[in-house]
Structures are given as structure tokens and as C-alpha cells.
Amino acid sequence: MMVRDWLLRARALLSPRRAERDLNDELSFHLDRETQKLIEQGRSPEDARAMAQARFGSTTVAADECRDQRGTATVDNTIRDLTYAVRTIARAPLASFTIVATVGLGLGLVTVLFSVLNIFLFRVDHVPDINEMFAVERPRDANDEWQQFTRPQFDAMMRETSVFAGMYMELGDVDSRVDGRMMAITLLGGNAFQVLGVRAAMGRTLLASDDDRSAPQPVVVLSDKGWERRFGRDPNVVGRQIIVNGAPHEVVGVMPASFRGLNVGAPDLWAPLSSLAEFRPIHRGREDQAGIAIVGRLKPGLSAAAARAQLDAWDAQRSGATTRRDARIVLTPRRGTVPQPLEAMVLFAPLFFAFGLILMIGCANVANLLLARGVSRQREIGIRLSLGASRPRIVRQLLTESLLLALAAAAVGFVVSRVAIEGTLAAVLPTIPPDLGDISIMGFKADWRVGVFLIAGALVSTIFFALMPALHATRIDPVRTMRGELIKDAKPGRARTVLISLQVAASALLLICSAVFLRSALASATVDPGMRTADTVIVEIVNEPKRAAMIQSLASDPRIAMMAATWPDLLSLPRAAIVETPALKTTAAYKMVGPEYFAVLDIPIVRGRTFADHERAAPVVVLSETMARTLFPKSDAIGQVMQMEADPDSPTRRDDEPMLSSRSFTVVGISRDVAGFRITDTNDPGIFVPASTETPKTSVIVRVNGDPELARQHLLERLTIIDPNMGQILTMRTMARMERYFLNLAFWTTLVLGTLALTLTVSGLFSVLSYLVEQRTREIGVRMALGATSRHVTRLVLSQTAKPVGFGLFAGTGLAFALAILLIATPTAGVIGEVVHVTDPLAYAASIILIVAVCLLAAAVPAMRASRLDPMTTLRQE
Amino acid sequence: MTNTKTKNRNELLPGTLEMLILKTLSIEPMHGYGIAQHIQLLSAQVLTIEEGSLYPALQRMLIKGWVLAEWKISANHRRARFYKLTTAGKNQLGVQESRFSQMSGAIMRVMKTT
Numbered sequence: 001m002m003v004r005d006w007l008l009r010a011r012a013l014l015s016p017r018r019a020e021r022d023l024n025d026e027l028s029f030h031l032d033r034e035t036q037k038l039i040e041q042g043r044s045p046e047d048a049r050a051m052a053q054a055r056f057g058s059t060t061v062a063a064d065e066c067r068d069q070r071g072t073a074t075v076d077n078t079i080r081d082l083t084y085a086v087r088t089i090a091r092a093p094l095a096s097f098t099i100v101a102t103v104g105l106g107l108g109l110v111t112v113l114f115s116v117l118n119i120f121l122f123r124v125d126h127v128p129d130i131n132e133m134f135a136v137e138r139p140r141d142a143n144d145e146w147q148q149f150t151r152p153q154f155d156a157m158m159r160e161t162s163v164f165a166g167m168y169m170e171l172g173d174v175d176s177r178v179d180g181r182m183m184a185i186t187l188l189g190g191n192a193f194q195v196l197g198v199r200a201a202m203g204r205t206l207l208a209s210d211d212d213r214s215a216p217q218p219v220v221v222l223s224d225k226g227w228e229r230r231f232g233r234d235p236n237v238v239g240r241q242i243i244v245n246g247a248p249h250e251v252v253g254v255m256p257a258s259f260r261g262l263n264v265g266a267p268d269l270w271a272p273l274s275s276l277a278e279f280r281p282i283h284r285g286r287e288d289q290a291g292i293a294i295v296g297r298l299k300p301g302l303s304a305a306a307a308r309a310q311l312d313a314w315d316a317q318r319s320g321a322t323t324r325r326d327a328r329i330v331l332t333p334r335r336g337t338v339p340q341p342l343e344a345m346v347l348f349a350p351l352f353f354a355f356g357l358i359l360m361i362g363c364a365n366v367a368n369l370l371l372a373r374g375v376s377r378q379r380e381i382g383i384r385l386s387l388g389a390s391r392p393r394i395v396r397q398l399l400t401e402s403l404l405l406a407l408a409a410a411a412v413g414f415v416v417s418r419v420a421i422e423g424t425l426a427a428v429l430p431t432i433p434p435d436l437g438d439i440s441i442m443g444f445k446a447d448w449r450v451g452v453f454l455i456a457g458a459l460v461s462t463i464f465f466a467l468m469p470a471l472h473a474t475r476i477d478p479v480r481t482m483r484g485e486l487i488k489d490a491k492p493g494r495a496r497t498v499l500i501s502l503q504v505a506a507s508a509l510l511l512i513c514s515a516v517f518l519r520s521a522l523a524s525a526t527v528d529p530g531m532r533t534a535d536t537v538i539v540e541i542v543n544e545p546k547r548a549a550m551i552q553s554l555a556s557d558p559r560i561a562m563m564a565a566t567w568p569d570l571l572s573l574p575r576a577a578i579v580e581t582p583a584l585k586t587t588a589a590y591k592m593v594g595p596e597y598f599a600v601l602d603i604p605i606v607r608g609r610t611f612a613d614h615e616r617a618a619p620v621v622v623l624s625e626t627m628a629r630t631l632f633p634k635s636d637a638i639g640q641v642m643q644m645e646a647d648p649d650s651p652t653r654r655d656d657e658p659m660l661s662s663r664s665f666t667v668v669g670i671s672r673d674v675a676g677f678r679i680t681d682t683n684d685p686g687i688f689v690p691a692s693t694e695t696p697k698t699s700v701i702v703r704v705n706g707d708p709e710l711a712r713q714h715l716l717e718r719l720t721i722i723d724p725n726m727g728q729i730l731t732m733r734t735m736a737r738m739e740r741y742f743l744n745l746a747f748w749t750t751l752v753l754g755t756l757a758l759t760l761t762v763s764g765l766f767s768v769l770s771y772l773v774e775q776r777t778r779e780i781g782v783r784m785a786l787g788a789t790s791r792h793v794t795r796l797v798l799s800q801t802a803k804p805v806g807f808g809l810f811a812g813t814g815l816a817f818a819l820a821i822l823l824i825a826t827p828t829a830g831v832i833g834e835v836v837h838v839t840d841p842l843a844y845a846a847s848i849i850l851i852v853a854v855c856l857l858a859a860a861v862p863a864m865r866a867s868r869l870d871p872m873t874t875l876r877q878e
Numbered sequence: 879m880t881n882t883k884t885k886n887r888n889e890l891l892p893g894t895l896e897m898l899i900l901k902t903l904s905i906e907p908m909h910g911y912g913i914a915q916h917i918q919l920l921s922a923q924v925l926t927i928e929e930g931s932l933y934p935a936l937q938r939m940l941i942k943g944w945v946l947a948e949w950k951i952s953a954n955h956r957r958a959r960f961y962k963l964t965t966a967g968k969n970q971l972g973v974q975e976s977r978f979s980q981m982s983g984a985i986m987r988v989m990k991t992t
Contacts, residue, residue: 022949022959025957026909026910026959029909029911029952029957029959030914033954056929057929058930062930062931063933065931065933065934066933068934069934069938069941
């Protein structure tokens, strides 16, 4: 039965003409017979025909119902709707273009975000049975730091547990100089590629034999990214020698782009773990103590929970029953995506919200346009209704039309998103300060998920912008429409008011956000960091055995005017100490600096003196003005003695940090407060303890002659000869720029979005209002004929706008304020609050005034036009 | 508008039309016009089905597999579509008949108890 059922439908679908002919023949046969019978009963042929027809009812309806029964109606109707839609769209190209452009822009913006999120959440690495891959981890400890495993632990786990079919060691984020250029390197156990089951695109992967310290020649495998960045996709790269940290390595293979080593972003190259000491000299001779990550492939059929339980039991047994139970083992899926997808989603939510608002404003505009068109299409819709089309049928037809436009908009959205992504990358990459190291941003390539997202977006937007106008347009009385009357209740007054309010609210929200960012960016641009940034450079020294040679080289360099030791360097968080004075006991941040520090950075000593040359290890301190006031509120700080020791519970504490030379310190000088940089969190610590460039762990800050960027390049060349692994060299100028860089980025993004929202709102309001006035031309004419002045008319039109705009403004401002309060309540408020003043009244006021002004303008023009109408001409028009 | 039209047209109880068609076709294969005439005649003009609604019903039954359709030459030498009951149609007729007699019996009992 089912088969026949489908056969019939298929036949009707495949040969619609034949099915139609059958139907026609059958119905006309019936009518003919009835007519004939009536003629035989003595009626005239005309009468008989009419009576037969009357008895039969509507042939069209019967035929339609037969078609419905056939079940091909849906397809038939869709095809018919589509043809009709194409014709309607072609007939109104301007309106169609506006709709496609508006919705396409909104969809494009949302798609930009999705493309980015797509990479983080869904772009799974191309590894066979990737769902079996897990990282073995321990939960973060109290200081929020990852506890890592070591090589002996890995060996023991491999020996004593059996949950993995294969497991390997990994040590990521080893940044090194490859042929003089910083590249990201991940070190892997020799069996890693075998466990993963991936093959090289060119050459070979790493083998177990490579992971041997006695191997004749160290080797590396390039990622697709590294191949492109360093070798420009040279097809003959396999077999070439590269210099990694001063030692020659052979490139043995290139991995395909689809393999990123189970990371969101691939490193530039992979090297065997046996070369650890060359990449990280700090581990030389202590390779077994280096923290490594363990990645394993679960045995088939073993659940992650069961594996975790086994590993847990093993761990507990190994560490003895006395250990805390909370240091357990966690299995995290490693699939080349973000391990905490929820966190990423939360991070992206505000952006999605902002971009979604733009899309919503666009949809509201289009809805307005369609409402207006619905009124002008009343006659057409009325005719179709009176010809027997049902209302759902017409609504469907209108929706098909809108969906077609939305799909076109999705295509436009795709182009917009590509242009926006590529354009932003092209604009941002060159502006990233160069000495930050090589920042490579992966391309956010689109895949099928982006396509699905766009189509889903098109569907949702169609419902947003088309459903309500379609319902409105069909709520008419066909008879009156035929007479040419426009029905008053088809003029969707309330719907339109809601739309205008929504638009204004969304624009207010976006504008306020961008205004807040604007003000913050301006404020931070004008703040003086309080130290010399024009020609100062920070030199990190990471390799203690090479320290003396590097300092020597710096000291003898003619480009260097002055140098001073500093720990921690300006990029690191200040360290905490417990300070005790006769007045109080408190925790304060301190810093170890050379005597020249204040001179290099131009920080004035307001009272007392800086450290003397012989005081590099003496128990003396310099305080900042604020710190001096805090610690010695009643008396002069100079000459006072204070107790100080490093805070053992400080979260930033490291075991290898330099020790304080003493417990009690005498205050010798007071320095001017330093505002510092805000984002990079280099606030002046307030307590300065003497140090020298020989003090281990200290960095060096130098003042150079001439252009700092040239000096940086020069230093980089000289120092990498001494230590190929050397750390960063950063100019302070870059840091000062960085300070503004991210705020500027955020500011420009919001400004563009805000402008876009404002433009959309203005154009939307403008068209709606002028349309409304046009609709009321006759009424206005009557009013003016009855004695209304143009002022009355203007007031009438304006008052019509005031309510929805006022309401929207109120809602938008309220929402922005609520968001600000919400933001202040979150734990990140401390960081954000220092930079961005989320409840900046000036920003709010400016945004509100701007929106009011724009709305006034949008309403005023049609109002003026209305008041200038000549009542007689208007009335005669009808 | 269209809805009210459809409502008024079908004065028969829902489902009855199909039963009447099935019953009619159980006598012999017939074309649509014949079915309409037959029902009117036998019911002594009481059941005047609006003839237009006959064809959607036939189409429905065709798809359900209760009847088969075939183009043949009718008594007055014209091409007509003849409908024939299938086995499934016969079974369906039995089901509908028993359901109908149950229903009408129930209605009768209610009407008599006063």
C-alpha cells in the first residue's frame, strides 16, 4: 500500500501534465453527463449547464482538493511560489536589493564570529579515531597552576597501566629561533606520530629512533604552517638543514594542513623530545624533571570514565595512601579544539550579542519595508483571496518570497564575512608591533559548518523580518480591497511602534558601548606612563651561565647609553612582600632594581637619594611617594627602618626568585609615583630594593642612542651569538603602543558597529516615517482644509515618533546600564574597571543626544513635507 | 471565507462519504458520476452530496489503496474513469460498516430514551 501510495505520488510528480489531464477529463465528464441528463429532462442547454455546475460546486476547489490529496501539492505549490517570488522580486529590484544588502550585512557580521568560533570549537584534527585521544592531566592546584608529569612518571604509567593502546609525551610552546626567526616548536616523544596514526604530506614523520640523544643528526618535522612561514611552501624542503638555536637540524618531513598536533593552532615544527636540552638549556642534565604532558589513545571500547578510574587507582597506589585525595587524574579530550568549549562560548557571547543586534536592527528595517509593501500590495492580495486562495496559502507565498531574498542575503553574508575577516587580518597584522615576536594568525577558513550556519541564519532572519508583515498583509477584507479601499486596520500601527522602539533600543545599546570604549581609549592614550619610553629597551636574560658574557656585551656596546638591572621585568607581575613598620603591617609589591634604574627611566627622586654604587646588595630601599605616605603616615619616611620579607603565600611566587638580602631595610629615598601601563599591568610596585646586573634572574633595561627599533635589531644580532636561546628584547615604545593597541582595536570595532547600527536605524526610521506621512496625506489634507496650521501638522507627525523613540531609548540605556552593573559584579571587574569606566556618564549622555538628534531629523523632514502640503491638491488626488 | 464554504458543503457525517462510496463500488466498478447518481437514487434524494467533494474523496481512497482507477469507455461511448474496489477496500468497508452500525445504534438508543 505504501509503495503504491508513493508510486502514485511519484507519477503525479513526474508527469504532472498527465495527472492534470486525467483530473480535467474526469471532472468535465461528470459535468457533461449531468448537463446531458438535465437537457433530457427538458432544460435548455444553457440552463442545464448552469444547474450542473451549481450542483457540482466549484470545479476549481474540487480540483484543488484532488491535487491536495495527491500529496504533490507541497512540491507543486513550492515551485509555483518560487516562480511567482522570482517574478515579484524582479519587479521591485530596488526594494529587493535593499533587503538583501541589509540582511546580508547583518548575517555577514554574525558569520565572522561564527567562522572564528568554528575554528575553536568544531575544527577537529584529522587523526584516525580522534575520539580516543585524551590528555592525562592533574587538576589545577590552589595557585591555579597546572601540575605536570615528568618522564619517569610517564614511563611508570606506560609500564603499570593498560588503559591506553598507545601514549606519548609532549612538551609544547618551546619558542626558539629558527634561522634567526622566532618559531613555535612542540617537542614530542618519538612514538607520537605512530600513536596518532598520521602520515606526513611529504617526507616522513618523527620515528622512535629520532628520539635518541645519540642519534647522529637531530631532525625536525614541519607543520603546514611552518612550511609556509619559513619556507614559502618550497617543495624541496625535505632534507634541508635549518639552524635551530645555533645547532643544525635536518627537515625530514612536512605534515598536512589538516594535522595540527591536536591543538587549535599548529606549532611551526615538531622535534623529538631528546633535543630538549638544546631548546631549553635550563633542563640540561635534568631532563627527567622537565614537566611534560601525556597524551594517549584509549583502548577501543574503554570509556573515558573507566580509564580515569583505573589511572586514579594507579596514581593513588603509587603516591601512597597518605597523599591528598584531591590531587587526582583528569582525562581531557584532545581533538584539536578548545578543551573548554563552554568557556569559549561565554567569551564570545557578548560579541555574538552585539553582532546579533545589528542583524536584528537590519531585520527590523526590512520588516518595516515589507509592512509598507504589504499595504501597497493589498489589491493584489485581495484579488488572490477573493479568487479562493486561503490565507495560509498566501502567507506561505509571501514567506517563500522572503526566504528567497534571505538566501540571497546569506550568499552576500558569506562574501561580507570573508571580506571582513581577510580585511581585518590584512589591516591588523601589519599594525601589530613588530618586536612582539612573530605573531601568526591562522586564517579563519570557511567550511561546510559556516554554510549551514548561514542558511540557518537566513531561516531565522526570515521569520524575524517576514512573518509578521505577511500576517499583517493578509488580514484584509477582499471585497473592500477590490473596491480600492485601503483598510485602516491593515495599517500596522502597533507593530511598527514596537519595531521602531526595538531599533532605537538596539542602537542606543551599541552606541553607548562604543562611546564607553572611545572615552577609555582616549583616556588611556593621554595618560603619561610616568617613565621614559621613547628610547628604552628591555633585555631579558634567561640563560644564567651566559649572563656575564651578555652583560659584558651590553656594557661595551656604543649604542647603549645607560643600563640597569630590574627584577621582575616590566612585563611581569610585581612580587608581594610582607612589610612591617612601626605604624602598620601590610602586604605590598616590591621590585629589585639597579641604582641606575631611576635614571634610565627618568623617574625623579623627589627626596633623599637613589642607591649608591656600592649599595647593590645593601639593606636600603627607595619608596614611591604613595608608598611612603602609606607606610609612614605620620613622619618623614627618609631614614626610617622597615621589616620586609617575601610573601611565601603569594600566587606569583617562584622557587627560583632572587632572595631579599636582609629583613630590615632603611629608607634612603622617595621617588615620584609612576602611573605605569594599565593593560600590561606594570603598575609601579612602590618599594624598590637594590640589585645589580649580576643578580640572577634580573633583566636589563637599557637606554639606547638613536632609534630603539634599530637598536633592538642590533642587540638581537649581537646577543644571539652569545646565547641562541635568548629571551625577548622589547622596546618600551612598543609597550606604550601595545597599551593603546587593544583598546583601539576594541574601540574601532565598536565604533564601526555603532555607526552601522545608527545608519540602519536612521534609514529605517526615515523610511518608515516618510511612508507614514505619505499614507496620511489625505487625512492631513482634510485637517489643513479644516484649519490646521503647518505647526499643528508638524507636531502631529513628531508626537507620533516621540513615543516609540522615547521608549526605545529608555530600554536601550537601561539595558546598557544593567550590563555595566553585571560586568562590575563579575570577578574580572577589577581588571576591566581600571581601563574601562563602564558607567561613564558622558558616554551615555553623548549617545542619547546623538540618537535623539538623529531621530528628530528623521522625523522632521517628513513632518516638514507634510506641513507644506497644499490641502486642495491632496484632496483632489483621491 | 474559504473555510466556511468547506464547512457548509459537507452535510454528511465525516467519514460517511467514503463508506457510501465503498458500499456503492462493492456492487460493481463505476465512474464518479455513476457513484453520485447511485447514492442519490438509493437514498431517495435525501443524501445529496455536493458532487465536487466526491472526487477528492476518490483521490484519497485511491492513494490509500482502497480503490483502483482505470480509464474505460462508458455506456455512451465516452472515455470515463472507472473505480474498482480492492481487497483492502473491501476490508475497509467491513470496518466502516461495523463502526457505523455501532454509532447509529448508540445514537438511536439515546434518542429513544425520553
